[in-house]
Amino acid sequence: MLNRAQHTAANGVDFSLYWQRFMIRSLAQQRRDQGKVMRSKTLLALALACSTAPAAALTVFPVTNSAELVAAIDAANSSPQADIITLERGLYVLKKAHAEDRRAALPEIKSAIVIRGNGSELRRYATDDFRLFHVAEGAHLRLEGVILAEGSIGVIRNHGTTELRRVALVDSTARGASAIVENYGEMRFEHCEVSFNTVAGASRDAGTIINWGTLTMSSTTFQGNHLSRRYEGVALASTVLNYGTADIRDVVIAENIAGDAEANGAPQAPLVNLGNGRLALKLIREHDNVPGQALVARSAAP
DSSP states (O other): OOOHHHHHHHHOOOHHHHHHHHHHHHHHHHHHHHTTHHHHHHHHHHHHSOTTSOOOOOEEEEEOSHHHHHHHHHHHHTOSSOEEEEEOSSEEEEOSOSBGGGTBSSOOBOSEEEEEEEEEEEEEOOSSOOBSEEEOTTOEEEEEEEEEEOOSBOSEEESSEEEEEEEEEESOBBTTSSEEEEESSEEEEESOEEESOEEEEESSOEEEEEESSEEEEEEEEEESOEEEESSTTOOEEEEEEESSEEEEEEEEEESOEESOTTOOSSOEEEEEEOTTOEEEEEEEEEESOBSOSOSEEEOOOO
16 A cells, blocks of 8 residues: 555645645635534534434543544444544554454444544554444544544544545545445535545445445545456445535546556546435546546446
């Protein structure tokens, strides 16, 4: 897998400046959001809390290390109302799977939880394979201002509702899996970065993101993701492989690779729409992707 440093060496791209621009954009957006904190808390309480639960104040859990993050998620899962976890900015090393049955580094998300990263990085450092988050059906996770890195069977598997705002998903692989992000529920990306991830030797249809549910995406960049396949019958999408409903707007797709430009067989493209998938696109800017023949590929007619 080419990480950020290797990509810089191989292609002459100063990724540090690129990454700084992403963080500057994130901080600017965060400052705009600060004026809406009280309104956001009210909306979160209404939107995320169970409709049948009695009214209760939001609980805020301040966190400074990985152990505290695990404990905070466990506590929030047992709470009937929406809870906020705030991370002190820094590196949070994830060494093992706490949700072993879900193969996730952090406890399974089972309730309404907001994690505010403040520019922190959650990174797997382990020989065991696991993703970072698993969101259960009926749960609601919002991630804000955080970097998610080095997942080895992807990063997020979502069966509930997951929102990502100013989140970067980088340097991850999908060993034995088909995607960096798997969505079976409802998922929203806003002002995000999905870059330098690898899905190698896929034996079934694969994408950087696979969507079976409802996916909404805006102001997001895909760069330097690399997918390969074991068989010509495997479809590859370097951004989104869609079986569900996807609305993608104001997105940059650059320097991604989905298979081999000369290969035949199943579709390979930045975006692949299969089955009964419904895909809406607006303001898509793409360049230097492989294959480069088409932005969107669809199932071949029987």
